[in-house]
Amino acid sequence: DADVTQTPRNRITKTGKRIMLECSQTKGHDRMYWYRQDPGLGLRLIYYSFDVKDINKGEISDGYSVSRQAQAKFSLSLESAIPNQTALYFCATSDAVAAPQHFGDGTRLSIL
Amino acid sequence: AQSVAQPEDQVNVAEGNPLTVKCTYSVSGNPYLFWYVQYPNRGLQFLLKYITGDNLVKGSYGFEAEFNKSQTSFHLKKPSALVSDSALYFCAVRGSTSGTYKYIFGTGTRLKVLA
Numbered sequence: 001d002a003d004v005t006q007t008p009r010n011r012i013t014k015t016g017k018r019i020m021l022e023c024s025q026t027k028g029h030d031r032m033y034w035y036r037q038d039p040g041l042g043l044r045l046i047y048y049s050f051d052v053k054d055i056n057k058g059e060i061s062d063g064y065s066v067s068r069q070a071q072a073k074f075s076l077s078l079e080s081a082i083p084n085q086t087a088l089y090f091c092a093t094s095d096a097v098a099a100p101q102h103f104g105d106g107t108r109l110s111i112l
Numbered sequence: 113a114q115s116v117a118q119p120e121d122q123v124n125v126a127e128g129n130p131l132t133v134k135c136t137y138s139v140s141g142n143p144y145l146f147w148y149v150q151y152p153n154r155g156l157q158f159l160l161k162y163i164t165g166d167n168l169v170k171g172s173y174g175f176e177a178e179f180n181k182s183q184t185s186f187h188l189k190k191p192s193a194l195v196s197d198s199a200l201y202f203c204a205v206r207g208s209t210s211g212t213y214k215y216i217f218g219t220g221t222r223l224k225v226l227a
Contacts, residue, residue: 004155033215040121042202042219043156058214090155098144098163098206101215103155 006104023091032074118218135203
């Protein structure tokens with residue numbers, strides 16, 4: 001089983017809909033992250049959380065919100081989706097200051 | 113502000129030849145540097161990291177990277193490329209001082225190894 005699991009893997013929806021992307025991990029890591037990947041732009045950080053009570057905005061948080069329900073779960077919500085939020089979304093975890101991140105396989109989100 | 117540059121969108125190399133994928137960075141204080149690889153329909157996979165110590169870092173699948181502080185570079189290398197190395201490669205930097213703890217990723221370099 002994957003250590004970092006993202007659901008759904010693919011989602012097509014319409015403008016204005018509320019969408020939730022979910023991430024769960026079995027690695028026992030405290031730190032969790034949400035990124036979006038766009039061609040030619042690399043990965044950009046949306047939100048990150050260093051523990052259950054700690055939520056921080058990344059570089060592109062507008063239009064997104066997150067919830068850290070437990071150490072193992074970190075959800076990303078789009079309250080009212082718009083077409084320029086069409087992208088590949090990744091959840092990642094890490095366990096220490098200088099540790100590498102472990103990524104899920106992503107959610108491909110298309111907003112029509 | 114932290115930043116990472118990967119100046120080449122794509123690198124082509126013949127199988128068996130050495131490969132280099134370039135990365136330069138800017139960060140306050142000492143950098144923590146990482147290389148990741150992404151295969152189609154998969155998340156990023158960690159290859160190697162530099163935190164401190166020897167400037168030449170060895171990682172997975174025969175890859176290595178050289179940290180050069182004066183040139184603020186962390187180029188990824190492999191002595192002999194394989195077709196299976198074809199993928200998208202990302203360099204990332206994280207600072208070691210307060211306010212620089214976020215990971216910043218480069219825009220990625222697509223490596224194509226030709227048989």
